[in-house]
Amino acid sequence: MQTTLSRLVRFGLHIYGIWPYAPSTVLFRLYWIMMLSMAQVFQYRYVIVNIHMDDFSQFMDGVSSAMASSLLYIKLVLLWTNQRIFFDMLQMMSADWQDHITSRYSSRVMTKTANIAHRASRWIIGFQMVAVVFYSAGVLAANIDNPERVEPYKRELILKMELPFNISTNSIYVAVQSVQFYHLFFVACGITTINSLLVTLILHVSGQIDILRERLMKAFSKNATGSTEEITMQSLITKHQQIIIFSESIENLYTYIAFMMLLSDTLIICCLGYVIATSLDTPNAAAILVKSVLFYITMNLEAFIYCLSGEYLSAKSKMIGNAAYDSLWYDFPAKESRMILFVIIRSQKRLAITSGKIMDLSLERFTSVVKASASYLSLLLAMY
Template identity: 40%
Template sequence: MMPNRSISRLIVIGLRLTGIWPGSSYEIVARCIWIFITMFVQILQYRYIIKQINCGNLTNVVDGLSTALPYSLLFFKLISFWINRRLFKSMLMKMSQDWINFSKFNINAMINKAKLAYRYSKLIMSVYAIAVFTYAGVFLEITRQNQDDELNITSRQLLIKMDFPFAYYESPLYEYVFVLQFFQLLSNASAIATLDALIITLIFHVGGQIEMLHEALENISVKNHKSLRNIVKPLINLHYQIILGSENIENLFSYIALMQLLCNTLIICCIGFLIVVVFNSHMNIEELINISLFYIAITLEAFIFSYAGEYLSNKSLSISTSAYGSSWYLLDPRDRRIMILLMIRSQRQLKITAGKFMDLSMEAFAKVSLIFVTNKCAFKDI
């Protein structure tokens, strides 16, 4: 497969390890491993939730649900990418060809956007890694305090809420389970960070093409109006590639964004309930920090999708302004009509939707975040 200058090495490694990257020699093996481990973990997680429902412990049910839903969401994302592997492969091939086909333009804008995507990818993965290590560190501190207060080892808690069919609290089995859960949590966080960084990279690639189109439109001047006929066709082709690229992103991430929105709404409600419980009970600062870190990670994922949709929408609308500000009126009547059609077509907003139901935007993110505040106030009243 052709090398892709838009996607960083970190994302490529993550896509290979999750069995998404096309042409990987261990693609099938990676998928089977993810399916087996994820299904095994999910069974244990939902066993715990069902057990707590039977016991009537609402706090533990909400706590277990808030950690099980992100795993289910990640599994849905992986399956969606595996099903749409042909679409994803064609997108990667097209991105590689873009660097060759548009060499006639000034591609500095695409280079700058690619560098920016690299930085954002590193930042996203660093935030998730820091969140996992901090979460594990705070959990160990809480466990140490509980062991100092209670000598009963059966009260030991797991890093991830699960219901094992054996007694896990005896040493050294408890330590082995903790280490396995930590690496499993780290691998899931890395997979989530990889997919989040991927959508940012794809959006910035389209944004680089739009910036390149802006610059080409600005270069239309009175001095070279006689040669404008040779410029119109590449501009129209570039605009078509921008539309095609955004539609491919929409087809790939639309239903993923819908599940993301639904799961994030449920998880944020669960986290709001847990925060209220912590405030109204023993007010353990460590547990509050742990829940807050989890809330930040979930909110960050929703923010990334909303930011990507907002960025694409705003960038697509700016094409019409740049085209109108160019010297399109110096063209021959035939080419002038083509430029007018470009302006009309660019007024149609490019966007990413959540299952074709709603547009991803910062407004949608604000509504989801408002759910957290609303439910927190409602739980306090209860």
């Protein structure tokens, strides 16, 4: 049976131990705890050791990559601790598909929603993979273009790390680079899998809102002979409550993830902007731009995805009240018309995703992230 979750996202959820109550979940979680913890130690060791280094752009590059890995770590821990919420959401999604398979309109809406979610997931994950390839290629190009990096221990690594051993031979350098590329690849996959999951959940609930709107218009229409018996007020209110519960579950699952994402992405965008701005006058500007530009775009895209998802959910929730108000509820008995007023009143409290239950995610919030990053960037450029 078709589902809103694509196979790619489902596979990623299993790999990163997010899929609840799977037999392999504990093993995958232990693996990622060890891998990310080890990498983070070496990355932040580099940040601490090189805090006063002459090449400040290299330092900022190391900070940005370390914070990106930390963000994945935080996301995974939050999703692991909220696996019960995610399990309940999966149950609700499965029930939605089973309930609407007999309705032609509902089936068409959910199939269209699933196709959009699958395409969006492929684009989000695919673009991040391209960014990883370009980031790694930029590091290799910088090593080739710089004659001072002939010796292995002088060459730049894909991820800035202070390792407990010296890179004295080419074989050790190749081994370290291969492991780092593998690690960066899966870190990027993890980040985009979690982002794709959010988009999928938002699209699913938006599809349910469209189904509820169609039912409202159908139940209160002049030519709905017999339809009111099939679509009762109780079923409409129950459907509305299910949408609210599902939206609140998305909020509980992603609110603190969104909070950490906005904080870290603001700093990462600032760091990468500094690297790009200061590299324009350097001899190896092309290699640095190849490495950093797509990374910069993906970080902005991540913040944009979260803020757009919140904006989209809020806009969709308003449509429920509009559909109820635009229906011919006033032509029906007072008992039924009074019930629809409760739907209209409840819809006035729009559904939203918040950042740490402090502020709503919206396109205005994304604008504030970009402005804050630009302010920090201008301060860094003035100081250094």
